[in-house]
Amino acid sequence: MDSQLNKLLPNLGSVSTSLLWAIIVVLLMGPAQTFAFQEETNDYNQYSGEVVDASTNKPLVFATLTVEGTNISTISNTEGNFLLKIPKDITSENVVVSFLGYKTKTVPLSELKEEKNKISLEISVTQLSEININAPKDAMALVRETMAHRDENYFDNSTLMTAFYRETIKKRRKNVSLSEAVVNIYKSPYDSNRDDAVELYKSRKSTDYSKLDTVALKLQGGPYNTLYVDIMKYPEYIFSKEAMANYRFWFDRSTRINDKLIYVVKFNQHENILEPLYQGELYIDVENKILTGAIFSLNITDRKKAAELFVRRKPARVDVWPTEVSYRVDYREKNGKWYYGYSSVTMEFKVDWEDKWFNSVYSMNAEMAITDWENNSTGELPRNRERIKKSIIMSDEATGFSDPDFWGEYNIIEPEKSIESAIKKIQRQLRRAERNSD
Known part of the structure; x- marks a missing residue:
């Protein structure tokens, strides 16, 4: 499976590589399954x-x-x-x-x-005089220098992280698929070329295929979609040394985080490059040359080429293409070292059937937040059979929603009201099904 997927991720010639595993699978509709759980003590x-x-x-x-x-x-x-x-x-x-x-x-x-x-x-006001002190003049040089300081500014030891992952698929504004998981991330040092490994600890899901017409959109890659947005760990997916020249960088404004002066560097691909690359903002601590966060999106310069990056499989009579693909990553600081803290991927797709008058619009969102971590002094990774594959489809692997205390002591991202409402509806349906089966 992995070798097949790699064929779908072209290097775009000498331009760039798309962020790995952000791939949509479009399949014919299948049956949904749900299961209930019992949970642990409140400590x-x-x-x-x-x-x-x-x-x-x-x-x-x-x-x-x-x-x-x-x-x-x-x-x-x-x-x-x-x-x-x-x-x-x-x-x-x-x-x-x-x-x-x-x-x-x-x-x-x-x-x-x-x-x-x-x-x-309260808003932190930045004084104009402060901006002019030792202000960098070359935005691209600052970005290059920040990437070059990665090994000294970010975690240089192996870390075992606990993270909460949520994945949602909506048809227009209606939730049609929800997947959530607590995962263990075996994060390798930032100066290491070894990829991170992910272990699925706990998960739940529900899919309402009745709202999906006759197709089901599935996100392939699960937590890896968000993990690879860590551009300081995986710069090759957007800011490799070769790809840097395909962008222009400029200063936009300054702001603050944790009382440190942060410069906002904007970037976009050069107009003469027609392949779909990225545009966005980088938040850089100028004094220490640290990327504290980034928000960026794919330039959909060519609908067909953008579709080739994301659509894994689809019925012959259906045309599927992305209208928006955006990313976010935030870093946190501990004892002078920075580490990956949160990331998200948001994608919007249009699905056009040959024999239908109107397009269907689907949005997909995946987000992951680190909720705890500890040093992994041995650097050991989980055994291969315990790791989740990079081709995972969470909505297939996870099981069903249950009681509100399902996650126990684990920190999660509080669900938005629409998701919370959908979960409550699922819980009512499960209780009704249990009563009918008695």
Whole structure:
């Protein structure tokens, strides 16, 4: 399977390689299966709430919440909501809340309630005089220098990370497929050429094929879609030394993260390059030459070529092409070293049947957040049969949704309201099916 997939990921001549494994599988509809679970003891304290802008009260999306003195963390969702689970033996620590362009806030655990916490962050104002001090003049040179400092600025030891992964497929605004998993990531050092390995610990899913017409869209690669967005670990997928010359870079503005001055570097492919490459923003700590985050998207310069990058298989009478492919990656800092903390991939596709008047529009989103980690001093990897394959389809591997306490002590990304509503509907259907079977 892997050798077949590699054929679908062309190097685009001398231009660039598409981000690996972000591949759509279009298959004929199949039956859905669901299973119920029982869960474990409650040995943690749970806190929920929202992170908002102090002035406007608007939600802050993907704010990071970290328990001080530990490696436990989570992020707020696209509605600013968060859910944080902390072992009961941790009682006197603080929760550090940070967001790009805002002042970092420290909240004592003793001040948090079980729910309806509201954490307000204030904008961090950057003085113009501060921008001019030792300001770099060449944006591309800064990006090259940042990539060159990777080995000294990012984790240089093997790490075992716990992560929460969520994958959703929607037909227009309706959720038709939900998959969630807790995974173990065996992260190799950033100065190593060895790929990371992923082990599936716990998962659940549900697919409502009745809303999918006569096709089912499936995302191949699962957690690897998000893991390979770590462009400091895998620069070859976007900023290899050869590919760098295909882009122009320029400074846009400055901001702050964790009270450090961050420059925003924008990039786009040169106009004379017709292959689909990328455009976006890089957030760089200029003083230390550190990439703290990036947001970018695929330039769909040619619909057919873009489709070749992502469509694995489809019925003959169906035309499928991407209309949007966007990525995000955020890094976190611990004791002077940075590491991968969160990433997401969002894709929108049009499905056009020969014998239908209207197109169907599907959106797919995959996101993964590191919620805990520890040093993997031995550097050992899971055995091959315990690793998930890079060709995994999560909606096939995972089993069904069950009670709200399914995840136990594991931190997850709080579901958006539409997803939460879909999960509750699934749970009601499961309970109804159980009663009918009795």
